[in-house]
Amino acid sequence: MAEFDFDAVVVGAGAVGLACGYALSRRGLTVAVLEQESAIGQGVSSRNSEVIHGGLYYPTGSLKARLCVTGRRALYAFLKTHHIDFDRCGKLVVATTSDEVGRLDEILDQARINDVEGMARLTKAEALALEPELNCEGALISPESGIFDSHGYMLALQGEIEASGGAVALSTPFERATPREGRGFSVQAGGDEPTTFTCRYLVTAPGLSAQAVAAEIEDFPAANIPKGHYGKGMYFRLAGKAPFARLIYPPPIHGALGTHYRRDLGGQAVFGPDLTYVDELDYSVDPQAEPAFARYIRRFWPGLPDGALAPDYAGIRPKLHGADEPQPDFRIDGEDVHRLPGLVAMFGIESPGLTSSLAIAEEVALRLGL
Structure with missing residues (x-):
């Protein structure tokens, strides 16, 4: 027995x-x-x-830095072996103002320390050649980033x-x-x-x-x-043609990577998440958040049409830090x-x-x- x-x-x-x-x-x-x-x-x-992260931002020697890079490599291999849909579309981290350009160098240095493959700086012209509808003063490209069917x-x-x-x-x-x-x-x-x-x-x-x-x-x-803390993030979906082929991220905000763009596996554009701290599991998406989303998105995509964003879904992240505390x-x-x-x-x-x-x-x- x-x-x-x-x-x-x-x-x-x-x-x-x-x-x-x-x-x-x-x-x-x-x-x-x-x-x-x-x-x-x-x-x-x-x-x-459903983003496959490159591993760019995480502090040297952290579990996040090591396990993201190792996990990403293992994940792509698993997806291939099991015939699961994914798109290694790459990602641009964009500086939308001259003040943000210096952040790109910091992120690039950290990404290289973290052993992220293929990272490179792009000039404004090089970034616009890849994604003509962008507003940016420079960018980083992470060719190993992607999306998948989670x-x-x-x-x-x-x-x-x-x-x-x-x-x-x-x-x-x-x-x-x-x-x-x-x-x-x-x-x-x-x-x-x-x-x-x-x-x-x-x-x-x-x-x-x-x-x-x-x-x-x-x-x-x-x-x-x-x-523990609950970090809520809402997503909005775009009505109409997706404007970019690659993931588009601003530089990270405190405690999160910031509201970003992805084209999902069905070809539709989705923006999010934002970050608010909540006390209970509330997965509603507030339509009143649309103007703030639109303002943020127009920093890197000025061509966002009026009224094109629709509430999609929300997620809640299990955070170990509050709004004004360092991210562990x-x-x-x-x-x-x-x-x-x-x-x-x-x-x-x-x-x-x-x-x-x-x-x-x-x-x-x-x-x-x-």
Whole structure:
């Protein structure tokens, strides 16, 4: 009789949780991924830009810098192997005023430190030759940036887990976990058929619920649960022809990359997200925000027609910092932090978490000693 019902349990079936299940399955472990919703990827993973980030901005030596670049390379390979739609369209970071030009040099230096391939400075004329409708005084080009079908990606991860004998249990919310004597955990799950089972390893990747899940793990030190914040971002869709072939980004704002442009896989133009801090999960899109969006967009696209933007969707990011606080790194906490063998708990996995997901999963496996 097996000592454990599963070798590993992963909490959360978003992109990062499924990637963790995939990484552990590849190591020969039997894996169960618990998801409280009735379908995979219904939280942070379904309400983002579907951008594959190059890894330009993140501080030297940070998890974000390392895992974004490594994860991006692994992601493109996975998408090709599994025949999932993507477009390595490239990205321009544009300085719309002379005051912003110096920021481009700083970003370029950081991108090179981070080992981002193909980065180059463009003059105004070179940028306009690529994207004639731009307003800019100069730009950076990141040829490795792109967009992809994030839901197709998550379905492929689920398929890999199940093909390895694992399970993705939907409508099965995590309720609590208790360390067992010796090693491993007893995990209680709810839903229509509540159950309790045992596992050797426990990984928490529940996005917006990270703090609440950690609080339900017995003996998890409360002092090691960081305060969470909800960062809401709204998106508006353009009626009419998409103006640019590449991603268009302004220089980053405090705490985020700023409202940017992408042409989705269907060929339509989408702008967003903005950033406001909220106290509850509110996914409404306020039509009254359209004038502010239009003003911001016209900084880099003066040709935006009046009345061409329509409210699209909103996402909420699990932030570890408030509006006026410095942006921290990912938290991927192993036994060295919380003193619970066999547990990895993640907090603040926002952008570039989707791009980084396969590399995050490998980091989790490493921290479990696998």
